Amino acid sequence: MFSLLPSSFDLRHSTLATRTRRRSVRRDNREKVLExxxxxxxxxxxxxxSVDTLQRIRKRNEISYRKIGGRVRYTLADLREFVERTKVEACEKKTSGSVNSRGTTSPSGSARHSFTPLGSIRQPxxxxxxxxxxxxxxxxxSV
Known part of the structure; x- marks a missing residue:
């Protein structure tokens, strides 16, 4: 078959192939672009x-962050990780006869009511x- 292209010409070097390759690379890069x-x-x-609360959390090293150009920045992954780490699981509901409810009354059966907190000293x-x-x-x- 007769060809207009020289025999040493490789399709990889053609302008059309290069443009197509560049477009596919751009599409791939768009998918990999960071948020x-x-x-x-x-x-x-x-x-x-509030911003002040977030700054206190950051200074206590409770949340990950990045410094870009001297400014503090957060990614969505940093925020998700912080929220998951600070999650508190719900406790089981205790029954009425649990250990915590026993021993809260005095031996006579009535609770001690006092207006001074335990351990405080009465002021004269x-x-x-x-x-x-x-x-x-x-x-x-006298002098």
Whole structure:
């Protein structure tokens, strides 16, 4: 068969083949393009917290982040990982006869009601505090 192309010509070097290859590479690259990182403000909006709260979380190293051009950025993967790590599982509901409900009343059966918290010391009134101070430091001596 007669060909207009030289025998050493390879189809890989043709302009049409190069353009086609470039287009397919571009399509492949478009699929591999990273999602744009979020600023602190946008990440805080996604998490439903204030920017200050997000900054405190970041400074406590509880969330991953990137520094791009000196600015803090978050990816959606960082936010998802943080949300999953901070997830709290629900507890089983305890029955009424559980250990936690026993021993909350006094031996007589009625609960102790006190207006002073346990372990606190009752503060003396002003007159008794004055007498205590006089006994401790003595009466002022006349010169």
């Amino acid at each position: 744009p990182p979020l600023s602190e403000r946008h990440a805080a909006l996604r998490l439903g917290v 009134g002003k007159p008794s505090a004055h007498l205590l101070a006089q006994r401790t430091f003595g009466k002022p001596k």
